[in-house]
Amino acid sequence: MSKIETPAAHADAAALGDPGFGVYVHWPFCLAKCPYCDFNSHVRSEPIDEDRFVAAFRTELAQRAEQTPGRKARSIFFGGGTPSLMRPQTVQAVIDAVARHWTLEPDIEITLEANPTSVEASRFRGYRAAGVNRVSIGVQSLVEPDLKALGRRHSVAEAIEAVKTAATIFPRYSFDLIYARPGQTEAAWRDELREGLAMAGEHLSLYQLTIEPDTIYERLWRAGKLETPDEDLGRALFDVTQELTLAHGLPAYEVSNHARPGAESRHNLVYWRHGEYVGVGPGAHGRVGVGDARRAQATERHPEMWLAQVESEGHGLIEDAPLSREEQSDEFLLMGLRLREGIDVARYEAMSGRKLQRRQIDDLAAEGFIAEDADGRLRVTAVGAPLLDTIVADLAA
Ligand SMILES: C[S@@+](CC[C@H](N)C(=O)[O-])C[C@H]1O[C@@H](n2cnc3c(N)ncnc32)[C@H](O)[C@@H]1O
Numbered sequence: 001m002s003k004i005e006t007p008a009a010h011a012d013a014a015a016l017g018d019p020g021f022g023v024y025v026h027w028p029f030c031l032a033k034c035p036y037c038d039f040n041s042h043v044r045s046e047p048i049d050e051d052r053f054v055a056a057f058r059t060e061l062a063q064r065a066e067q068t069p070g071r072k073a074r075s076i077f078f079g080g081g082t083p084s085l086m087r088p089q090t091v092q093a094v095i096d097a098v099a100r101h102w103t104l105e106p107d108i109e110i111t112l113e114a115n116p117t118s119v120e121a122s123r124f125r126g127y128r129a130a131g132v133n134r135v136s137i138g139v140q141s142l143v144e145p146d147l148k149a150l151g152r153r154h155s156v157a158e159a160i161e162a163v164k165t166a167a168t169i170f171p172r173y174s175f176d177l178i179y180a181r182p183g184q185t186e187a188a189w190r191d192e193l194r195e196g197l198a199m200a201g202e203h204l205s206l207y208q209l210t211i212e213p214d215t216i217y218e219r220l221w222r223a224g225k226l227e228t229p230d231e232d233l234g235r236a237l238f239d240v241t242q243e244l245t246l247a248h249g250l251p252a253y254e255v256s257n258h259a260r261p262g263a264e265s266r267h268n269l270v271y272w273r274h275g276e277y278v279g280v281g282p283g284a285h286g287r288v289g290v291g292d293a294r295r296a297q298a299t300e301r302h303p304e305m306w307l308a309q310v311e312s313e314g315h316g317l318i319e320d321a322p323l324s325r326e327e328q329s330d331e332f333l334l335m336g337l338r339l340r341e342g343i344d345v346a347r348y349e350a351m352s353g354r355k356l357q358r359r360q361i362d363d364l365a366a367e368g369f370i371a372e373d374a375d376g377r378l379r380v381t382a383v384g385a386p387l388l389d390t391i392v393a394d395l396a397a
């Protein structure tokens with residue numbers, strides 16, 4: 001196992017002290033619903049009134065800015081759904097609104113999630129001109145029949161072309177692959193991942209397929225019509241992923257995310273390092289410090305109901321409540337231990353008001369699941385990574 005161990009990703013060490021502030025913007029529409037996906041995405045037969053959305057995004061951003069004066073934005077993330085269906089001028093209007101309300105860090109990261117159809121790739125230049133400097137492309141698979149089985153509406157060739165186009169237009173790009181797919185063998189994933197790495201830039205997201213509630217995949221799986229890899233094969237596929245990405249210079253810095261040290265997604269680091277973020281758009285989440293409290297925020301998920309609420313109430317929030325000390329520290333543990341750099345134990349103990357149990361740490365360390373650094377950081381090892389939830393529950397108990 002030692003060969004897949006990596007040192008803590010300290011390349012971004014300067015940022016460790018300041019987890020940062022980010023802005024998330026949700027675009028809730030897709031051309032079709034993929035059978036495995038439970039993201040807040042909706043299909044509409046009528047054209048979307050983007051001007052109405054721009055006005056609502058502006059309204060929500062203004063409301064969140066009132067709660068978070070003086071912050072410096074480290075990142076903006078357009079997620080979905082399929083944000084690459086937005087007009088570039090819609091993206092531009094949102095970025096301009098963010099810049100009006102907050103100071104932008106000089107090297108702000110502005111990411112847009114894109115689907116790799118040729119139509120969407122043709123909009124890339126417009127997004128770049130609007131200020132987007134990073135795209136994250138949902139390639140999902142480099143095997144044609146598997147792409148079809150995932151219900152994707154693009155071909156492998158189109159996906160490769162979209163990645164190439166992105167590489168020429170954006171300073172930074174990443175793409176997603178889903179592995180542990182029905183019928184996938186270790187040898188097949190090895191070949192596919194090698195192909196993926198050959199076209200990768202500095203960042204790659206590699207997700208194990210999860211069967212999400214209320215999806216078509218869940219129905220098929222329950223009916224015995226979809227067989228996913230068992231635990232042993234899942235583990236073997238995970239190990240192959242760590243081995244090949246590390247050898248390629250893109251080690252895991254989080255459970256499913258790989259980057260050249262220093263090229264991590266700054267936006268996601270804000271989440272995982274317990275930073276502050278506001279979320280606007282249907283079904284967006286936020287965590288902001290208001291007064292002494294860290295507040296959990298969530299908006300109405302249904303797009304048209306969100307629009308109506310923003311227009312009548314000035315925001316789309318359906319939840320905006322302070323988190324208890326315990327809730328905050330549990331989140332800190334759950335998110336922070338996803339990262340290879342781990343958590344600062346002193347920060348956890350100050351936040352929770354309790355000490356981590358020495359015996360629990362020693363037991364988990366003896367199993368090789370966690371490791372302690374001399375500088376007071378605790379992290380989950382590659383061996384422990386698949387057991388993350390259990391480890392967190394043990395430590396939080
Ligand atoms: C919001 S989605 C993607 C954005 C874009 N609409 C797309 O499909 O390319 C973010 C990523 O989550 C991953 N994902 C979604 N559902 C998943 C599942 N059930 N299991 C594993 N990964 C999943 C996919 O890799 C996807 O690209």
Ligand code: SF4
Nearest residue numbers: 030033034037041081
């Ligand atoms: S995977 Fe992407 S394109 Fe497919 S339904 Fe989910 S958000 Fe939409």
